[in-house]
Amino acid sequence: MKIKEEEIIRLMSGEKSRxxxxxxxxxxxxxRLYWHIRRIIVDHDLSQDVLQETFIKAYxxxxxxxxxxxxxxxxxxxxxxxxxxxxxxxxxxxxxxEDAEYHLQNLVADNVSxxxxxxxxxxxxxIHSLPEKQKLVFNMRYYEDLPYEExxxxxxxxxxxxxxxxxxxxxxxxxxxxxxxxx
Amino acid sequence: xxxxxxxxxxxxxxxxxxxxDIQAKVLQETVHQKPARxxxxxxxxxxxxxxxxxxGITFFVNQGGEENTAVTENQALAVxxxxxxxxxxxxVQNEATVAYKILENDLTSAASVNQKGNKEQFAVxxxxxxxxxxxxxxxxxxxxxxxxxxxxxxxxxxLADLGKNTEQDIYLDLYY
Numbered sequence: 001m002k003i004k005e006e007e008i009i010r011l012m013s014g015e016k017s018r019x020x021x022x023x024x025x026x027x028x029x030x031x032r033l034y035w036h037i038r039r040i041i042v043d044h045d046l047s048q049d050v051l052q053e054t055f056i057k058a059y060x061x062x063x064x065x066x067x068x069x070x071x072x073x074x075x076x077x078x079x080x081x082x083x084x085x086x087x088x089x090x091x092x093x094x095x096x097x098e099d100a101e102y103h104l105q106n107l108v109a110d111n112v113s114x115x116x117x118x119x120x121x122x123x124x125x126x127i128h129s130l131p132e133k134q135k136l137v138f139n140m141r142y143y144e145d146l147p148y149e150e151x152x153x154x155x156x157x158x159x160x161x162x163x164x165x166x167x168x169x170x171x172x173x174x175x176x177x178x179x180x181x182x183x
Numbered sequence: 184x185x186x187x188x189x190x191x192x193x194x195x196x197x198x199x200x201x202x203x204d205i206q207a208k209v210l211q212e213t214v215h216q217k218p219a220r221x222x223x224x225x226x227x228x229x230x231x232x233x234x235x236x237x238x239g240i241t242f243f244v245n246q247g248g249e250e251n252t253a254v255t256e257n258q259a260l261a262v263x264x265x266x267x268x269x270x271x272x273x274x275v276q277n278e279a280t281v282a283y284k285i286l287e288n289d290l291t292s293a294a295s296v297n298q299k300g301n302k303e304q305f306a307v308x309x310x311x312x313x314x315x316x317x318x319x320x321x322x323x324x325x326x327x328x329x330x331x332x333x334x335x336x337x338x339x340x341x342l343a344d345l346g347k348n349t350e351q352d353i354y355l356d357l358y359y
Contacts, residue, residue: 019214019215022209022210022213022214023210026202026209027206030202030205030206031202034201034202035193035195038195038197039195042195044195044197044198048201048205051205052205052208052209052212055209056209056212056213059214060213108194111195112194112195113195113196116192117192119189120189120190120192120194121194123186123189124194142191143191170186170187173186174184174185174186177184177186178184181184
């Protein structure tokens with residue numbers, strides 16, 4: 001993975017090899033980033049727009065990328081910020097945060113695939129009942145299995161705070177499922 | 184319930200060929216996008232354009248100033264016009280008076296010449312009476328006669344010239 005990142009950075013830095021660099025970067029990260037965005041925004045069309053905007057911004061601001069962090073951490077950071085902006089727009093359209101939460105939970109029900117288990121759907125609805133930071137930490141840790149150190153770089157939060165947030169998030173999700181799951 | 188034991192399934196789906204399509208779109212928006220043409224500013228041309236603009240504005244402003252001056256001059260003339268007309272009228276009146284006096288003098292001198300020619304035939308007292316009568320006659324001449332007399336002082340060529348300068352008012356009779 002490290003070797004691939006170095007190759008992408010090398011290709012992106014050269015003017016003639018930039019197109020190849022963009023292709024390689026998207027091949028490596030577009031799927032992971034899309035599902036990360038999709039779990040935050042839920043709606044496919046909006047997620048597509050956010051993913052597109054993420055790569056465009058990465059291309060335009062590649063000269064600002066400091067190579068002291070990993071490329072995928074930087075891309076996750078852009079994708080998360082773009083997703084949160086999209087969520088804020090959604091909240092502004094709703095009357096209150098509760099309405100936005102309710103809207104997202106309805107979106108989950110509308111977007112879920114036919115093969116999905118009820119408990120999996122409940123899990124997603126439970127995640128959308130969480131506060132924003134807990135939601136992000138939970139998604140990145142539970143679904144993407146990112147190390148706390150990397151999540152710390154993406155969200156600008158200490159590892160201790162992240163662990164606490166994840167712990168509380170997990171408890172809330174379990175409580176939500178218990179109270180809503182019917183076997 | 185422990186969610187850590189649950190299978191971490193993805194409950195959402197993406198359309199087919201979604202990732203290929205989005206890659207093409209991103210490339211279209213980034214690498215394949217034609218950069219906007221950026222014109223480098225040539226300082227020499229910019230300075231020349233600035234100087235030309237300054238000259239243009241100065242010329243325009245000055246032209247406007249001259250027009251204004253012309254307008255004010257015309258206004259001044261218009262204001263002074265009645266005074267000029269008045270002076271012209273006065274001048275015409277003076278000329279008429281002078282012409283009348285010249286005519287009067289001529290007549291007086293003619294009378295005095297006649298007095299000299301008849302010196303032997305008429306008595307001194309009679310001469311005095313005659314000259315007095317002529318003077319009285321001259322003084323009592325009505326304006327029409329006076330005009331006739333003035334006109335008589337002009338030659339036919341001068342009268343023809345005066346006639347050219349006048350316009351006949353064809354509607355004049357309508358008012359009488």
